[in-house]
Amino acid sequence: MKRGFFLPVVAFAGFLFLYIPIVSLVIFSFNKSKLVTVWGGWSTKWYVELLNDPQILGAAWISLKIGVVSATLATILGTIAAIVLTRFGRVRGRGLLIGMVTAPLVMPEVITGLSLLLLFISMEAMFGWPAGRGILTIIIAHTTFSMAYVAVVVQSRLVDMDDAIEEAASDLGAKPMRVFFDITLPMIAPSLISGWLLSFTLSLDDLVIASFVSGPGASTLPIVIFSKVRLGVTPEINALATLIVVVVAIGISIAWFLMRKKVKT
Amino acid sequence: MAELPLAADAKPWKDSAAVPFIRIKNITKKFGEFSAVDDITLDIYKGELFCLLGGSGCGKSTLLRMLAGLETPTSGTIEIDGQDVADVAAFDRPTNMMFQSYALFPHMTVEKNVIYGLLREGVPKAEAKDRVADMLRLVKLQDFAKRKPHQLSGGQQQRVALARSLIKQPKLLLLDEPLAALDKKLREETQFELIHIQETLGVTFIVVTHDQEEAMTLSTRIGVMKDGKIVQVGEPPQIYEDPNSRYVADFIGSVNMFEGTVDVAVSSTLRIKSPEAGIDLLVEPVEGLKANQNVSVAIRPERITLTRHKPDGAANIVEGGVVEVAYLGNLSVYRVKLASGKILKVTKSNLLHDEEPISWDEKVFLSWSNAAGIVLTT
Numbered sequence: 001m002k003r004g005f006f007l008p009v010v011a012f013a014g015f016l017f018l019y020i021p022i023v024s025l026v027i028f029s030f031n032k033s034k035l036v037t038v039w040g041g042w043s044t045k046w047y048v049e050l051l052n053d054p055q056i057l058g059a060a061w062i063s064l065k066i067g068v069v070s071a072t073l074a075t076i077l078g079t080i081a082a083i084v085l086t087r088f089g090r091v092r093g094r095g096l097l098i099g100m101v102t103a104p105l106v107m108p109e110v111i112t113g114l115s116l117l118l119l120f121i122s123m124e125a126m127f128g129w130p131a132g133r134g135i136l137t138i139i140i141a142h143t144t145f146s147m148a149y150v151a152v153v154v155q156s157r158l159v160d161m162d163d164a165i166e167e168a169a170s171d172l173g174a175k176p177m178r179v180f181f182d183i184t185l186p187m188i189a190p191s192l193i194s195g196w197l198l199s200f201t202l203s204l205d206d207l208v209i210a211s212f213v214s215g216p217g218a219s220t221l222p223i224v225i226f227s228k229v230r231l232g233v234t235p236e237i238n239a240l241a242t243l244i245v246v247v248v249a250i251g252i253s254i255a256w257f258l259m260r261k262k263v264k265t
Numbered sequence: 266m267a268e269l270p271l272a273a274d275a276k277p278w279k280d281s282a283a284v285p286f287i288r289i290k291n292i293t294k295k296f297g298e299f300s301a302v303d304d305i306t307l308d309i310y311k312g313e314l315f316c317l318l319g320g321s322g323c324g325k326s327t328l329l330r331m332l333a334g335l336e337t338p339t340s341g342t343i344e345i346d347g348q349d350v351a352d353v354a355a356f357d358r359p360t361n362m363m364f365q366s367y368a369l370f371p372h373m374t375v376e377k378n379v380i381y382g383l384l385r386e387g388v389p390k391a392e393a394k395d396r397v398a399d400m401l402r403l404v405k406l407q408d409f410a411k412r413k414p415h416q417l418s419g420g421q422q423q424r425v426a427l428a429r430s431l432i433k434q435p436k437l438l439l440l441d442e443p444l445a446a447l448d449k450k451l452r453e454e455t456q457f458e459l460i461h462i463q464e465t466l467g468v469t470f471i472v473v474t475h476d477q478e479e480a481m482t483l484s485t486r487i488g489v490m491k492d493g494k495i496v497q498v499g500e501p502p503q504i505y506e507d508p509n510s511r512y513v514a515d516f517i518g519s520v521n522m523f524e525g526t527v528d529v530a531v532s533s534t535l536r537i538k539s540p541e542a543g544i545d546l547l548v549e550p551v552e553g554l555k556a557n558q559n560v561s562v563a564i565r566p567e568r569i570t571l572t573r574h575k576p577d578g579a580a581n582i583v584e585g586g587v588v589e590v591a592y593l594g595n596l597s598v599y600r601v602k603l604a605s606g607k608i609l610k611v612t613k614s615n616l617l618h619d620e621e622p623i624s625w626d627e628k629v630f631l632s633w634s635n636a637a638g639i640v641l642t643t
Contacts, residue, residue: 162366162368164364164365164366164368165368165369165370165371167333167335167355167362167364167368168362168364168368168369168370168429169370169381170335170354170355170356171333171334171335171355171356171358171360171361171362171430172356172361172381172382172385172429172433173356173357173382173385173386173433174356174381174385175356178385182370182381183370186372187371187372
């Protein structure tokens with residue numbers, strides 16, 4: 001079959017469109033000049049400066065903590081939700097429940113953030129917990145919406161899994177918990193890892209919801225970047241963004257590799 | 266493994282004093298309004314290889330799953346070896362199941378798959394390993410112990426599934442379409458292997474299948490199922506030679522069916538008028554028939570003799586023309602059209618080299634004995 005020029009050209013244009021901003025950001029992070037748009041030769045001084053900026057390092061540490069904890073919680077809760085929805089089927093209103101679990105995927109972040117903020121405020125007023133807003137409230141908020149992503153990812157894996165495999169384990173004398181840890185968990189493990197990585201990335205990335213539910217002393221990396229950028233983009237931010245891109249790329253590659261490896265079995 | 270297999274001539278189902286090993290009493294399973302299994306009562310004896318045979322959706326797999334404890338009956342009771350198993354969960358039942366999809370644990374090696382059941386039972390690891398090695402030798406997989414299921418062929422996976430379900434020496438082994446995924450040649454070999462293993466271990470087998478040949482080859486008895494009910498239970502020859510309904514006659518093997526009405530009995534033969542056949546059909550007398558009652562007469566294709574010249578005798582001879590011939594090697598299948606337009610299927614074994622085999626468009630005579638016709642009322 002003869003292929004025309006059209007498709008390769010369009011594809012190439014598409015990739016340029018996607019990656020030129022990121023590539024230019026990476027290149028300018030090595031810019032010697034203090035002006036972001038003027039090239040002044042190669043340098044790694046912004047990276048050094050970044051490592052000496054306590055505000056950014058602190059925010060990065062907070063984001064990392066929030067990301068790890070909320071991704072872990074979201075993976076646990078999302079997996080339980082997915083198992084309940086796929087394995088304890090034939091319940092009236094199951095379709096509605098599935099819809100409700102996945103609704104946060106399409107819910108505008110502003111609404112999620114606002115509703116969580118209102119919830120936290122009224123909870124604090126009623127039983128004094130969570131006291132104030134900070135890391136804890138961001139973790140809760142991130143867990144809430146990441147959970148939906150995990151549930152969807154794990155659910156699709158569970159649906160593909162042959163029920164008879166779990167039944168076989170049960171038939172061979174394994175009690176339900178045993179079946180879960182011996183059979184179900186290893187088989188859905190790849191989806192748990194990708195669900196965790198997805199949640200972690202979402203948490204690391206989130207600005208809107210975090211802005212609503214954060215408090216003093218709990219500024220995540222996106223919040224700090226955003227507030228800095230409002231005062232003007234600095235090459236330091238470029239360096240930081242480059243580092244984030246590298247971390248995310250490594251994470252995605254690991255997830256992809258694990259998924260590919262497990263699919264064969 | 267000291268239990269003796271059922272001796273070839275032992276037929277406990279014919280002995281009214283024999284105690285059934287499995288007692289299924291009035292079992293019903295409903296999914297919503299639909300009865301997948303509808304009031305089945307069935308006794309199965311120790312050492313049997315019992316086949317549940319039926320088309321898809323007849324409820325045979327549901328019945329099997331209820332025996333395994335994977336489905337809960339809507340009503341009725343199941344007793345295994347004298348114990349009511351209603352409140353016994355699947356993981357505590359003395360049964361094991363071989364699944365149609367094999368359901369091997371994909372992340373475990375063959376050895377780990379097979380040992381799994383023993384370890385759950387609390388068998389010490391060293392002993393369990395020995396037993397697994399023995400079992401793998403029995404199913405000829407000793408060289409594949411360290412492989413993962415996806416590295417095995419379909420036939421090998423089937424044997425892993427069988428080994429895994431046999432390793433705990435269950436009182437009852439349930440097999441759901443055990444050979445369905447194998448190709449024809451392998452399936453035939455495996456059928457005999459399965460019988461051999463069943464005889465060696467003396468375990469009671471219940472096999473679900475939709476393949477009537479498989480049921481005939483394997484079983485001590487067959488239960489033919491339709492729409493959630495068992496329509497006939499019997500030994501393979503009995504099911505084949507003496508089906509109790511049109512459904513069974515048609516389902517097991519191929520059959521020619523004539524509609525007709527009962528005429529009066531003529532001395533030791535029963536006469537059935539059949540416009541479809543164009544003659545009166547003579548069959549062996551059957552009790553309980555009334556004159557003018559509508560019946561069907563089933564005649565197996567291999568019971569019909571095909572000749573060019575009119576055979577001696579007067580009864581059960583019809584004339585027709587050959588419309589199709591299919592040469593299958595060991596036998597040939599002829600389709601012969603009668604004057605009424607009815608097409609009969611006749612098989613002729615190719616024992617001898619006919620100088621001139623009967624061919625398309627030839628005028629032929631079909632004949633059969635009185636004993637060949639099976640009278641069916643339902």
